[in-house]
Amino acid sequence: MTTNRSEMSRLEGDTPAQRLLALLEVIAGKDQFFTLQGMVEETGLPKPTLHRMLQQLETSGMLQREADGRHYSKGSRLRRLAESLLLNDTVHGARHAVLRKLVDDVGESCNITALSGGEVLYLDRVETSAPLRFYLHPGSRVPVHCSASGKLFLAQMAPAQRRRLLNEMSLESFTHNTLVDPEALEAEIEAVGRQGYAFDDEEFLPGLLCIAVLAPNPDGPSNTGLAIQSPIMRMTRDKALECLPALQRAAEQIAAINREALSDVAQAAAGER
């Protein structure tokens, strides 16, 4: 069980900071003490590198070492960080509640998306309780041209911007329904922009039908999409359209949450001294 790094562990990023974060994630998953050597095997990083990183984390109080000097565990500062992170996230909490309610109403899995780096990013997701479902977890990404919310994001862009983005990316085909012809896509986007909602009719995953809207933002483009996703076994375009009102209602609620969270007044007094 030596260091077969080549394929066993691509767990790192490409800048020191990102590598550090990746390391933190590995550490976060550890329930018990861990050692330098263990980390070397798990991450594939060279020993001195890892040693330095752990040392930094230790002197920051993020980690602590046992008396024997070779076992690390999470430090109090790290815990505090995690607690603070979760404690101050009412925006997410409120959005999540809306999402849950929507799932309850329509009986299918739903998710909140954003445009990030030219791709659609899943921010949050609530699964339906129905047994048959697709598994797509928060944090994963999907191309814009073959997702319902992606097309909405595209539709609200300035034409030049959109063209620039689409030029960069090849319109990869995932299913026989994927729109790979630029003109067909442009026409679809135009229609989507007019309607205010968009479908993804098995354009990304076979058997998956989605309908999406944006959380309306009167002051400009929106970066919050809301989508229903379900297997075609249970869903058709027509049935999806019946869910549209509920979807739009939820989108409006999320927009309200976003609007409120924009008030810039710092209430950061918590961490004063």
Place this chain on the structure above:
Amino acid sequence: MTTNRSEMSRLEGDTPAQRLLALLEVIAGKDQFFTLQGMVEETGLPKPTLHRMLQQLETSGMLQREADGRHYSKGSRLRRLAESLLLNDTVHGARHAVLRKLVDDVGESCNITALSGGEVLYLDRVETSAPLRFYLHPGSRVPVHCSASGKLFLAQMAPAQRRRLLNEMSLESFTHNTLVDPEALEAEIEAVGRQGYAFDDEEFLPGLLCIAVLAPNPDGPSNTGLAIQSPIMRMTRDKALECLPALQRAAEQIAAINREALSDVAQAAAGER
């Protein structure tokens, strides 16, 4: 009052990695969207530096930006990190020992909880040996409005925060005791805040009575709840109140551990062996 960094913000470290961590801590405390400029003022770091850092966090999926491009918020990866951190920090430590001792003292199942995404997350749990008991495992979640520790978390929030959370969250009714009326809940929360402890009197599960306190945190709000849960067969409010001193003592010990008071840790660990 521009960047008077010299004394206003010593919030940074002396190596890039440590500065990044410090930045994360500032971000963790933000409950709403924040901007580059805001961070500049708060941390005293130069704008380009901060810009680069935020950019890295964004491309890592730790943060994300709104459509206007100037408002950041916490990303799903960051949330996952925080949850993973807390969820996997239970078994080995002295906290577990404290929990076990408490269960021993009061004879009922106890658990440690945290707020996450507007819900109460069970971090750790020790079961009583009594044959009749409820089954609730670590990692599961419960709504805030009908759990003892949830009400405590709500009580320590800033009013705006609480409102944001409760507004969108339908106060689902689980039993005839669940507080579904916003005003009744608000009154209860006010009382809970005053008392420093909270009941859940069959508000979530029929037949289940809980009493909870928070692990006190002098520097701000706490994200660690400690609760006793027992079937009403064996428990009443009055009997629960008799356990309150033991509960508070345990909470104080856990706070001490969180604070990294090694002497107490040693003590707690001693009772463990």
Place this chain on the structure above:
DNA sequence: GATCAGGTTCCAGATATCGGAACCATTGGT
């Protein structure tokens, strides 16, 4: 006291950061 499995230190190159200054892009005011 030889061996070994870690942990630690060295150090020269490769790389990322740093931050002042200049550059854009949107406001908002007149």
Place this chain on the structure above:
DNA sequence: ACCAATGGTTCCGATATCTGGAACCTGATC
């Protein structure tokens, strides 16, 4: 339409950090 002003973004040379192979400790074990 024009001109600030505010805030985000990009440049880039100087600098500090990171990198990781190799050598060096250290305490266990036989």
